[in-house]
């Protein structure tokens with residue numbers, strides 16, 4: 001099957017010569033051919049993502065043009081007769097600019113006006129641009145925090161969120177596209193309008209409006225790394241315009257670099273990404289370190305401790321701090337609106353719910369992926385049921401305000417600095433504030449383990465592990481009973497004590513959540529952005545050491561179950 005596809009590509013007049021050359025070099029290597037052609041690139045949690053190269057399972061001019069043609073067909077069908085436009089942004093990765101140009105040329109050839117950013121921009125600014133220009137769609141060429149050999153294609157709807165409702169139809173339209181049907185024009189077509197500074201200023205002004213307090217210590221020593229990506233200009237500009245005097249950028253990581261040469265991975269979830277920044281912080285007396293990923297939708301935070309060391313916070317901890325800061329500050333100013341709402345995901349810590357309820361703010365859960373949070377924000381707006389205040393995920397994504405509909409590391413960086421500067425003025429570090437939050441709301445200790453399962457065989461292994469857990473319903477682990485299992489693929493909540501099931505009102509997704517008696521839980525799900533099985537733990541015991549101990553025991557046991565399943569397969 002995959003060999004046939006290779007032959008089609010080698011013979012097709014619609015496949016670029018350079019891609020054919022690449023294929024000729026690997027055509028005798030079976031595993032390479034299989035990996036490149038065993039499937040089409042899929043739309044996962046964050047759009048389409050894959051390695052750059054030749055093949056249907058790769059990011060290249062053919063797969064980008066095909067996807068764009070499918071989206072154009074979808075838009076022309078859905079909005080038939082209307083004047084259509086789309087916005088396009090791209091990050092600092094290899095081929096990002098070229099793929100953005102190709103995307104623009106295909107849209108323009110399909111009679112869709114294009115707003116194309118003149119140079120690299122953050123993903124959240126694209127989300128803003130879609131709404132600002134009244135576009136029906138948006139595209140960002142980025143593979144977010146993935147390694148340098150990857151690129152990707154995120155698709156936005158008219159509300160500025162990544163597509164959810166129309167995703168299946170868009171995918172089926174893309175699959176129907178025959179390479180010979182892809183329309184293409186030159187990139188100097190007058191349907192393609194370049195955008196730049198003017199939109200930056202409008203966006204930055206909106207971000208600044210989300211600042212809650214000015215009674216903060218703006219002498220705070222901030223070390224910032226854009227990790228060679230798009231954050232450098234906007235994050236520094238916002239902090240500068242708000243009067244933060246001591247923002248030092250990590251020089252080695254300031255400039256865009258598609259190889260992300262100074263880091264193992266440009267992912268702020270990994271402490272290794274902060275290695276140089278921590279060194280710089282030590283030299284410059286840095287109090288906090290922030291680092292944004294290449295498309296600047298995620299931000300990581302590292303905080304100086306009382307002994308002068310630097311402690312990385314995970315996404316749940318930063319999220320809890322931000323939520324606590326935003327709600328307590330708005331509350332103090334009497335600015336929490338009626339029917340205020342906070343949105344997190346089913347794999348994000350329950351501490352968020354506890355903090356929100358202190359301020360009588362409702363909290364909602366969605367499936368993993370900020371697109372679901374954005375979808376709910378739109379629903380709130382359409383039905384006027386709630387006022388969105390803050391949304392976050394454990395995977396380092398945060399959003400305040402509603403003018404952006406994706407996680408926004410420009411907004412989050414600003415709020416993190418403001419929060420640290422506010423507590424500094426009140427004589428506290430963020431680590432001390434976090435301790436206070438735990439004391440007040442409980443010791444929620446979280447961790448996520450990602451197990452890599454690469455290629456076609458990896459995919460099937462992951463599938464069988466999930467099926468095994470689905471069938472052999474885990475009823476206890478590490479001495480803790482599991483009374484409830486949520487199976488999001490089957491759409492049911494199972495009570496293991498009574499055997500009764502209830503319907504879950506979420507879209508179907510391959511996720512299993514095992515809940516303990518005291519509200520702790522563990523979740524298994526294949527990642528939608530990388531070839532990994534993710535195992536999430538959230539343990540809440542009466543004190544920190546008990547929580548840590550239960551976490552360690554649970555981790556050990558679940559990993560050994562996964563090992564056993566693999567050996568038996």
Ligand SMILES: O=P(O)(O)OC[C@H]1O[C@H](O)[C@H](O)[C@@H](O)[C@@H]1O
Nearest residue numbers: 045046369370395527528529530
């Ligand atoms: O766990 P995954 O499916 O890999 O997704 C992890 C994260 O990926 C991207 O960054 C999405 O924008 C996030 O919303 C999501 O939480």
